[in-house]
Amino acid sequence: MKLVIFGANGPTGRLTTTQALAEGHLVTAVTRHPEDFPFSDPALTVTKADALDPEAVDRAVAGHDAVISTLGVPYGSPAATTFSESATHITAAMTAHGIRRLVCVTSTGVPMKPPPGETLIYRKVIVPMLLKMGRPLYEDAARMEQIVAHTDLDWTIIRPSGLFDARAVTDYTVGPPQMVGRFTSRRDLADALIREAVDDRSPRSIVEVITTDGTPSVYRVFLKEALRIGNGSA
Secondary structure, three states: OEEEEEOOOOHHHHHHHHHHHHOOOEEEEEEOOHHHOOOOOOOEEEEEOOOOOHHHHHHHHOOOOEEEEOOOOOOOOOOOOHHHHHHHHHHHHHHHHOOOEEEEEOOOOOOOOOOOOOOHHHHHHHHHHHHHHOHHHHHHHHHHHHHHHOOOOEEEEEEEOEEEOOOOOOOOEEEOOOOOOOEEEHHHHHHHHHHHHHHOOOOOEEEEEEOOOOOOOHHHHHHHHOOOOOOOOO
16 A cells, blocks of 8 residues: 655654555655655655645645654644644645545544543643643644544544553554543554554544553653654654
8 A cells, every 4th residue: 555654754653654664555754854764665755845835745645545644743832733734735635636545643632621530630630731731732633633524535533642652562442532541652553543544444533542551650651741742743
């Protein structure tokens, strides 16, 4: 399958790219800084493009079977419309080129409320703090979801929880929004992105990906990831 991956030079994007190549797919890795891309492969094309440039996005998307977006934005970033602008350009390019399968990432923070079934301190202290820090970006991620959902594409939106690094893919859980679970490993997220793009598991749906095995403490993730939102490019 010919896959194009936006945000390919971020942590999640790199994992998604390497796994897709290992599975035998042809991959176009889209990044603003191709000179910094850390590896090469006969099946890999590294393309310079800014997801906020509609002409560059159009060129990058052409000729592929599916599009994966791992674009992310750190807390405090002045680029508070990256999610919605990139979604506008990517979906327009896909429509123009007749490409139907889109898989993209937002965050479990998009509903702007804590999930049910969590501890009191998590719901009353940690979640409100994270939502306050990331409010402009979560709001733009919600706009992105609306843009994608109002297209005629075969889309899937994946919402990870608190991201952390792991050595291998686990037996993670995929389900409807507001699942109980605080963490998502980047490897599990990368695997879920590829499974959706290749296997069409959840077309025209918003799903959450939750890791339950080998998860770190809330304190550790909060310290390490507090300045991140979403995924790959962050």
